[in-house]
Amino acid sequence: MSLFRRQAEFMKDQPGFVSLQMHEGTADSRLLMNVAVWESTEALAAAFASPEFQRMASEFPDDIVSYPHVFQQIDV
Template sequence: MAELRSLDPNTPMFAQFKEEAGPIVLANTFVVPKGEAEAFLDLFRRQAEFMKAQPGFVSLQMHRGTAGSRLLMNVAVWESTEALAAALGSPEFQRMAAEFPDDIVSYPHIFEPIDL
């Protein structure tokens, strides 16, 4: 299973689910070892198909770092923190998450949109 780390140490990921908010954006940056990106993306595509079918899902897009970066970043929009928490907590998602290799590091964080 991928190692989860906090992007903001003052606001751990699981603490963010305590705040009812919506819509929200989950930005999840993954550090993927060199040569493992395609295998990671194959697993991620299966997760994405599952997530797209969950209540409260809005959209998702994966981004790849440039210039040989080992970073991949998923940006997913959800109707609420509750909907995201339910999807992430489902047994099916947990089984898929356990398939990721231990050498993947994940930095998930929840954001709220700001009108400018």
């Protein structure tokens, strides 16, 4: 969990960052969901591409799988 916190603190300082919420599964689930809001896809891409973020991402154990997606908000 400390690596997630380090990544979150890094992202919060990046240009275009708006907000972040982390959610964890219940009932012994090991799933985590990170919902981040950015001003633009370009700002997110720049943060992901930074050498510091890439170093942190390489620290995750091999059994951690990440599925990054970009979504747009819709009216319901």
